[in-house]
Amino acid sequence: MSIVIDQKTRVLIQGITGKEGAYWTEHMIALGTQVVAGVTPNKGGQTVCGVPVYNTVKDALKHHSIDAAMLFVPPRLTKDAVFETLASNIKTIVTIADGIPLHDMIAIRHHALAQQATVIGGNTSGIISPELAMMGSFPHWIDRVYKKGNIGIMTRSGSLTNEVTAMVVKQGYGASTLIGVGGDPVPGTRFAEMLPLYEADEETKAVVIIGELGGTMEEEVADAIKQKIFTKPLVAFLGGRTAPKGQKMGHAGAIITGGKGSVQDKIDALEAAGALVAKKPSQVGLLLEQLGVPKH
Amino acid sequence: MKLYEYQAKALFKEAQIAIPNSVRIETTDAAEEALQKVGYPCVIKAQVLTGGRGKAGLIQFVKTKPTALEAVKTLFDHPVQIPSLLIEEAIDIDQEVYLSITVDAAAGKALVLASAEGGVDIEVLAAESPEKILRYPIDILIGMMPYQAREIAYDLGFNAPLNKSIAQTILRLYHVFITYHAELVEINPLFITKSQTVIAGDGKVSIDDNSTHWHQAYENNETSFGSEAEKKAHLEGIPFIEFDGDIGLMCAGAGLTTTVYDLINDAGGSIANYLEFGGPNYKKALQAMEICLAVPSKVILIVTFGTIARADVMAQGIVDAIEKLKPNRPIITCIRGTNEQEAVNILESAGLKPLFDTEEAVLLAVSMAKGETQ
Numbered sequence: 001m002s003i004v005i006d007q008k009t010r011v012l013i014q015g016i017t018g019k020e021g022a023y024w025t026e027h028m029i030a031l032g033t034q035v036v037a038g039v040t041p042n043k044g045g046q047t048v049c050g051v052p053v054y055n056t057v058k059d060a061l062k063h064h065s066i067d068a069a070m071l072f073v074p075p076r077l078t079k080d081a082v083f084e085t086l087a088s089n090i091k092t093i094v095t096i097a098d099g100i101p102l103h104d105m106i107a108i109r110h111h112a113l114a115q116q117a118t119v120i121g122g123n124t125s126g127i128i129s130p131e132l133a134m135m136g137s138f139p140h141w142i143d144r145v146y147k148k149g150n151i152g153i154m155t156r157s158g159s160l161t162n163e164v165t166a167m168v169v170k171q172g173y174g175a176s177t178l179i180g181v182g183g184d185p186v187p188g189t190r191f192a193e194m195l196p197l198y199e200a201d202e203e204t205k206a207v208v209i210i211g212e213l214g215g216t217m218e219e220e221v222a223d224a225i226k227q228k229i230f231t232k233p234l235v236a237f238l239g240g241r242t243a244p245k246g247q248k249m250g251h252a253g254a255i256i257t258g259g260k261g262s263v264q265d266k267i268d269a270l271e272a273a274g275a276l277v278a279k280k281p282s283q284v285g286l287l288l289e290q291l292g293v294p295k296h
Numbered sequence: 297m298k299l300y301e302y303q304a305k306a307l308f309k310e311a312q313i314a315i316p317n318s319v320r321i322e323t324t325d326a327a328e329e330a331l332q333k334v335g336y337p338c339v340i341k342a343q344v345l346t347g348g349r350g351k352a353g354l355i356q357f358v359k360t361k362p363t364a365l366e367a368v369k370t371l372f373d374h375p376v377q378i379p380s381l382l383i384e385e386a387i388d389i390d391q392e393v394y395l396s397i398t399v400d401a402a403a404g405k406a407l408v409l410a411s412a413e414g415g416v417d418i419e420v421l422a423a424e425s426p427e428k429i430l431r432y433p434i435d436i437l438i439g440m441m442p443y444q445a446r447e448i449a450y451d452l453g454f455n456a457p458l459n460k461s462i463a464q465t466i467l468r469l470y471h472v473f474i475t476y477h478a479e480l481v482e483i484n485p486l487f488i489t490k491s492q493t494v495i496a497g498d499g500k501v502s503i504d505d506n507s508t509h510w511h512q513a514y515e516n517n518e519t520s521f522g523s524e525a526e527k528k529a530h531l532e533g534i535p536f537i538e539f540d541g542d543i544g545l546m547c548a549g550a551g552l553t554t555t556v557y558d559l560i561n562d563a564g565g566s567i568a569n570y571l572e573f574g575g576p577n578y579k580k581a582l583q584a585m586e587i588c589l590a591v592p593s594k595v596i597l598i599v600t601f602g603t604i605a606r607a608d609v610m611a612q613g614i615v616d617a618i619e620k621l622k623p624n625r626p627i628i629t630c631i632r633g634t635n636e637q638e639a640v641n642i643l644e645s646a647g648l649k650p651l652f653d654t655e656e657a658v659l660l661a662v663s664m665a666k667g668e669t670q
Contacts, residue, residue, distance in 0.1 A: 075506065098575060098576070099506045100506060101477060101504060101506045101507040102399065102477065102479055102504035102506060102507065103436065103474070103477050103504065103507070105404075106399060106404050106405065106406065106436055107404070107436060107437055108404070109401070109403075109404025110403070110404030110405060110435065110436070110437060111404075111437065112404075113403075113404055125603055125604075137603060137604055138603060139603050139633065139634040142633065142634065142636070155551075156551065157549060157550060157551025157552070158549055158551070158574075158602075158603055159547075159548055159549020159550070159551055159552035159553075159574055159600070159601050159602065159605075160549060160551030160552045160555055161551075162601035162602075162603065162632065162633060163552055163555065163601050163654060166601070166632075183550060183551070185399065185401055185479070186399060186401045186404065187401070190401075190402060210551070212550070212551055212554065213554070215401065216401075216402070220402070239550075239551045239552070239554040239555040239558065240554035240555075240557070240558065241558045242557060242558045242561040242562070243554055243557065243558075279562070280559065280562075280655060281555065281654065281655070282655055
């Protein structure tokens with residue numbers, strides 16, 4: 001089992017004819033992802049990796065059933081691509097673009113909430129259910145990171161995901177589904193919103209969140225645990241614990257948080273809710289063991 | 297990207313928000329004429345991008361010409377380089393209000409923050425008396441409606457006739473927020489004068505860094521740098537902060553770099569500089585190393601675990617940079633990710649001893665910086 005995406009998910013790729021789009025489409029298919037159609041305006045009629053390309057999402061839907069859309073679209077065109085996809089009633093969207101204008105992200109987040117859709121990203125590598133399927137740009141062939149297992153992993157940072165996940169795998173675990181919510185101040189999807197899916201997924205035995213300074217997403221996870229929305233074991237690792245106050249370090253966090261958002265605040269909130277917080281990446285796997293999380 | 301107060305106020309004026317009469321000067325010589333135009337008493341305000349100007353003595357209230365000229369001279373002679381001063385008429389104040397618009401990330405909305413207690417540090421007020429800050433999410437797909445602005449003004453305690461002018465100011469500030477793709481617009485304090493008019497006492501506008509291409513007039517704003525290394529990093533678009541410790545960081549990815557920063561502190565080491573050359577900068581190893589070498593440090597620690605930022609490309613970049621720059625200090629590499637075996641080959645053939653474990657690399661760097669390991 002996995003959440004959001006598996007080998008049955010029928011995926012549309014926007015921006016499939018671009019260099020990056022074509023490269024990662026090949027890898028998505030190699031992993032087992034069902035890529036059924038592509039869209040690039042004015043490139044309709046071509047094929048990429050054997051996938052037919054259409055001019056519009058509407059056109060693609062005339063010929064295929066589509067469950068989810070993956071966007072390889074430049075940051076300034078992302079809002080248009082997301083709205084085109086939502087207009088066609090596709091409710092799961094992943095966008096990896098780094099540099100989406102803030103006001104565009106506000107509009108995307110708002111519109112997605114109103115449509116009860118899930119937009120993951122931007123500024124992320126996407127989402128992967130190892131050995132089953134992915135929407136994004138993960139080097140899934142690095143098997144000391146992308147190994148199938150029963151841990152749900154959510155992250156704000158690409159580089160840190162590899163670092164921490166490698167330590168989880170080293171301890172004998174693997175990921176059910178790994179979701180990069182991304183490093184932008186307004187992510188399309190927030191950590192706490194994915195917790196009910198991990199809770200419902202029988203295969204997922206625990207969740208690891210990889211957080212950072214800034215914003216309030218980790219505090220929202222603590223709230224979800226307190227309210228028993230999420231009851232499985234949860235281990236967190238947070239970067240920027242010793243960052244000096246007032247320095248812009250790491251990804252952009254929230255702008256005004258009212259005294260919240262420091263890593264210590266997050267650690268306090270998570271621990272008070274009963275989650276464990278690792279001090280080093282190498283402790284994450286050990287803490288899962290300590291909690292008695294089974295490896296198979 | 298932050299705007300100077302005078303730039304923010306120019307945007308306010310354009311949006312028909314009242315601002316005090318003022319003249320901006322860039323030299324001491326221009327002071328006398330400016331002071332004559334503005335009159336006394338007046339306020340002399342250093343135009344810098346840092347906060348807390350009042351506490352730092354960078355805002356001076358003066359009543360006479362000699363004290364004014366003295367203040368101008370002191371400010372231009374200040375050790376912190378001050379490019380210009382704003383000489384502004386003093387306002388007869390009855391009340392100060394706080395007003396800002398920022399982002400509600402969870403709701404996907406703009407967020408108006410307002411308080412009847414203006415003039416204070418909003419982060420302090422938020423931490424100590426959060427109930428004194430009123431919060432109003434605004435749907436940006438609809439835009440701000442006049443009734444919302446009226447409600448905010450009533451909630452702040454303003455009835456007729458002030459309600460109208462405050463509501464108007466809020467709507468106009470929202471217009472600035474949208475037009476300039478801001479992450480923050482703030483008027484703190486918003487003066488209510490004894491004659492019951494409304495004037496923006498201060499102004500902050502910060503434009504979203506992903507939207508600056510629409511507002512190129514401000515792209516030279518960040519021109520004062522603490523060092524050549526900072527300037528070079530800024531021009532290259534490489535996130536960089538200088539400290540005074542021993543270990544120079546040259547890492548990829550914001551999350552990994554902050555984590556290495558933590559691990560060094562935990563291990564009793566100290567950081568010479570934070571530098572992050574991941575993401576779009578992963579092919580800039582040469583520039584990154586040049587910046588690192590411009591900072592005094594005992595060892596340079598390179599940690600990466602890249603996906604799109606391929607390990608072999610980074611390794612080749614590092615080897616080329618070493619060849620060209622001939623660093624005068626040891627370099628520790630821990631490069632993992634896409635094509636990492638090729639990366640190892642590249643590093644080893646150049647005589648480096650690549651490590652694979654971040655925590656091990658950190659401990660080695662700390663011990664080398666202390667002179668315990670060669």
